[in-house]
Amino acid sequence: MTKGKVPVQNNSIGQAETQYFSFDELLLENGEKFGPVTLAYETYGILNDDKSNSILILHALSGDAHAAGFHKGEISPGWWDSMIGPGKAFDTDKYYIICSNILGGCRGSTGPSSINPKTNKPYALDFPIITIGDMVNAQKHLIDYLGIEKLLTVVGGSLGGMQALAWLIKYPKRIKSAIPIATAVRHSPQQIAFNEVGRQAIMADTHWKSGNYYEGPIPSRGLALARMIGHITYMSDTSMAKKFGRQKNSNVEDTKFTADFKVEGYLHYRGDNFVKRFDANSYLYITKAMDNFDASGGRMLEDVLRGLEVKVLVIAFKSDWLYPAYQSKEIVKACKLSGIEATYCEVDSTYGHDAFLLEIAEETHLVMHFLKKVFHNYEVTGIYEI
Amino acid sequence: MTKGKVPVQNNSIGQAETQYFSFDELLLENGEKFGPVTLAYETYGILNDDKSNSILILHALSGDAHAAGFHKGEISPGWWDSMIGPGKAFDTDKYYIICSNILGGCRGSTGPSSINPKTNKPYALDFPIITIGDMVNAQKHLIDYLGIEKLLTVVGGSLGGMQALAWLIKYPKRIKSAIPIATAVRHSPQQIAFNEVGRQAIMADTHWKSGNYYEGPIPSRGLALARMIGHITYMSDTSMAKKFGRQKNSNVEDTKFTADFKVEGYLHYRGDNFVKRFDANSYLYITKAMDNFDASGGRMLEDVLRGLEVKVLVIAFKSDWLYPAYQSKEIVKACKLSGIEATYCEVDSTYGHDAFLLEIAEETHLVMHFLKKVFHNYEVTGIYEI
Numbered sequence: 001m002t003k004g005k006v007p008v009q010n011n012s013i014g015q016a017e018t019q020y021f022s023f024d025e026l027l028l029e030n031g032e033k034f035g036p037v038t039l040a041y042e043t044y045g046i047l048n049d050d051k052s053n054s055i056l057i058l059h060a061l062s063g064d065a066h067a068a069g070f071h072k073g074e075i076s077p078g079w080w081d082s083m084i085g086p087g088k089a090f091d092t093d094k095y096y097i098i099c100s101n102i103l104g105g106c107r108g109s110t111g112p113s114s115i116n117p118k119t120n121k122p123y124a125l126d127f128p129i130i131t132i133g134d135m136v137n138a139q140k141h142l143i144d145y146l147g148i149e150k151l152l153t154v155v156g157g158s159l160g161g162m163q164a165l166a167w168l169i170k171y172p173k174r175i176k177s178a179i180p181i182a183t184a185v186r187h188s189p190q191q192i193a194f195n196e197v198g199r200q201a202i203m204a205d206t207h208w209k210s211g212n213y214y215e216g217p218i219p220s221r222g223l224a225l226a227r228m229i230g231h232i233t234y235m236s237d238t239s240m241a242k243k244f245g246r247q248k249n250s251n252v253e254d255t256k257f258t259a260d261f262k263v264e265g266y267l268h269y270r271g272d273n274f275v276k277r278f279d280a281n282s283y284l285y286i287t288k289a290m291d292n293f294d295a296s297g298g299r300m301l302e303d304v305l306r307g308l309e310v311k312v313l314v315i316a317f318k319s320d321w322l323y324p325a326y327q328s329k330e331i332v333k334a335c336k337l338s339g340i341e342a343t344y345c346e347v348d349s350t351y352g353h354d355a356f357l358l359e360i361a362e363e364t365h366l367v368m369h370f371l372k373k374v375f376h377n378y379e380v381t382g383i384y385e386i
Numbered sequence: 387m388t389k390g391k392v393p394v395q396n397n398s399i400g401q402a403e404t405q406y407f408s409f410d411e412l413l414l415e416n417g418e419k420f421g422p423v424t425l426a427y428e429t430y431g432i433l434n435d436d437k438s439n440s441i442l443i444l445h446a447l448s449g450d451a452h453a454a455g456f457h458k459g460e461i462s463p464g465w466w467d468s469m470i471g472p473g474k475a476f477d478t479d480k481y482y483i484i485c486s487n488i489l490g491g492c493r494g495s496t497g498p499s500s501i502n503p504k505t506n507k508p509y510a511l512d513f514p515i516i517t518i519g520d521m522v523n524a525q526k527h528l529i530d531y532l533g534i535e536k537l538l539t540v541v542g543g544s545l546g547g548m549q550a551l552a553w554l555i556k557y558p559k560r561i562k563s564a565i566p567i568a569t570a571v572r573h574s575p576q577q578i579a580f581n582e583v584g585r586q587a588i589m590a591d592t593h594w595k596s597g598n599y600y601e602g603p604i605p606s607r608g609l610a611l612a613r614m615i616g617h618i619t620y621m622s623d624t625s626m627a628k629k630f631g632r633q634k635n636s637n638v639e640d641t642k643f644t645a646d647f648k649v650e651g652y653l654h655y656r657g658d659n660f661v662k663r664f665d666a667n668s669y670l671y672i673t674k675a676m677d678n679f680d681a682s683g684g685r686m687l688e689d690v691l692r693g694l695e696v697k698v699l700v701i702a703f704k705s706d707w708l709y710p711a712y713q714s715k716e717i718v719k720a721c722k723l724s725g726i727e728a729t730y731c732e733v734d735s736t737y738g739h740d741a742f743l744l745e746i747a748e749e750t751h752l753v754m755h756f757l758k759k760v761f762h763n764y765e766v767t768g769i770y771e772i
Contacts (some may be wrong), residue, residue, distance in 0.1 A: 187632075189626040189632065189647065191629065192647050193618045196649075198648045200611050200614065201587060201611060206592050225586050229583050232579045240576045256515060261578050263578055264579070264582045267582060267583070363446065
């Protein structure tokens with residue numbers, strides 16, 4: 001990993017507050033109408049006079065609108081705080097940053113745990129099957145509401161990268177560029193398989209009750225297990241070996257099948273924490289949307305992209321085996337074939353899929369450089385490794 | 387993959403029958419005494435006059451004593467039938483083959499589902515925590531009973547490879563050679579993590595009841611889920627893409643969160659089938675034994691191996707990400723450092739960990755050549771790729 005001199009500063013945007021935007025009706029991709037819809041969102045920085053400096057941050061499976069700064073009374077910052085702030089990659093001195101929680105989520109936006117106005121009870125499984133296109137369509141309502149004609153960029157990792165690709169294909173005239181990170185045009189059967197065992201873990205929990213658990217105990221064990229499975233896929237063999245080795249927890253009661261290895265304790269901890277902040281039905285809906293996603297809609301991606309006047313920066317990580325670099329290269333190849341200006345970078349990280357949240361120095365370097373060029377309409381093409 | 391001319395013939399050993407060997411007491415590695423112990427086993431071929439032609443086959447997590455031929459009335463052969471028989475890798479015209487179900491298993495050998503003579507009920511979690519060393523110690527009782535002073539080889543893949551390593555280290559004077567395939571000296575945290583989520587899936591099933599399910603419904607959903615997780619790790623990204631792609635099952639009812647992708651249907655099928663033939667508590671005991679296993683007992687492996695007069699053939703598979711080739715190379719390196727004659731082959735397969743059950747042509751070639759040299763006391767050293 002090249003550790004170049006990167007202008008990352010420890011500056012925070014300070015206090016952040018979640019806002020809410022509601023609209024009456026969303027036309028879903030399946031043709032149905034659904035509403036009302038609320039999106040939780042946060043903004044950082046100031047929209048400039050010609051409204052040319054706005055960036056939409058798109059979050060991953062477990063993310064939310066709180067990407068940067070601190071909520072009142074909390075000591076942990078937003079999930080991408082290291083990338084967003086004065087002097088950081090997404091420089092709030094220059095850019096106006098928007099991050100919205102996705103449709104189907106459970107962190108302030110309308111999702112299966114929201115109240116269905118027809119029944120005055122949570123939707124549960126009456127919530128419609130949604131797509132990543134639906135999530136992006138809902139975000140477009142927000143961008144319209146904010147009066148932004150053209151986003152400088154849309155950016156996200158993993159599911160966020162899928163949303164960036166959906167923006168690129170659905171609304172190419174509303175964006176100047178896109179930065180899909182550690183993502184895929186469509187899920188491979190291995191990615192689908194991992195999501196399916198997570199869903200099965202939730203649905204096998206007797207507390208799940210076909211999704212109708214909101215008035216009783218929640219399917220916490222199933223959801224924690226889904227998260228544990230996920231976490232294995234977010235790390236790499238190497239990063240796990242470095243972090244845990246075969247160390248044991250000395251403070252664990254020595255009974256049969258105790259999670260006595262440190263790696264086991266860590267997974268339990270992450271699983272149990274996740275349950276406190278995430279809704280099991282949201283997990284089902286969002287993972288299914290990811291599995292069903294195909295950015296090119298069954299066509300050749302280069303045909304879908306041809307003629308689009310959008311610049312693209314694709315970032316992948318060498319040790320990411322959940323979203324392997326070959327999937328990112330597929331995006332780059334299609335851009336090249338279709339004549340889109342594209343830059344590709346494969347970062348030499350050992351962090352696995354989690355790298356998109358951790359390799360801050362490298363991402364900052366890449367993103368700053370790219371945004372500067374896009375903002376000033378320079379050419380961006382290039383393929384390199386750092 | 388080099389497809390050389392390999393003398394694999396479609397010959398079967400014909401009808402096979404499981405036998406049972408019992409002994410009163412096994413001294414466990416933790417110092418406790420446990421008994422009585424029964425091992426289910428099968429033999430194929432004929433033991434020669436000087437008892438120099440016997441081979442012990444060691445099975446993987448879900449295997450059993452029925453490695454070759456056909457049980458009366460059954461149409462599927464034993465689990466390694468393609469490798470065992472007249473003219474095959476383990477040539478029953480030349481060698482006497484033994485395969486025993488492991489201690490802790492559920493296919494005829496004593497395990498947690500066996501009747502505890504003290505209570506006349508299944509042991510369940512009163513079954514002692516066992517080690518791979520205990521499994522091998524039980525097998526040694528069987529080998530003693532069969533009157534075999536020295537095994538020509540001990541061979542197995544995955545957990546079977548761990549047993550081969552344990553034989554090599556515990557009883558080097560009782561074997562002429564060992565063939566550990568797709569295995570590891572000890573589990574990495576990633577391997578432990580995958581086993582732990584499988585165990586959690588079982589223990590989260592309300593039917594598990596702390597292991598006391600033998601008189602009621604079994605924890606079938608949890609066990610099936612554990613097996614589904616396992617199956618993802620046994621295949622490779624490539625083999626899944628080849629076998630399933632993003633194909634959907636047309637005959638699946640289109641409800642929410644249906645397993646409509648073919649890869650999902652396959653995992654469900656494998657999970658459901660596994661439940662019919664495997665005991666959930668055995669799954670817990672055996673995976674924990676694998677996670678706790680460390681062939682070198684915390685010492686340097688080369689120090690443990692030094693001076694042993696045993697020949698070793700190590701086989702790994704390029705796409706096996708569950709037991710990556712670097713783990714096999716660790717065995718080879720230790721053999722070389724300790725002066726043991728060792729051959730290493732990394733087979734260029736796309737089948738992932740399952741390759742040890744599928745790459746028959748390559749394995750046959752390697753094993754035949756190796757066994758011939760061991761049988762006639764030639765030198766075997768070499769490192770190559772096919």
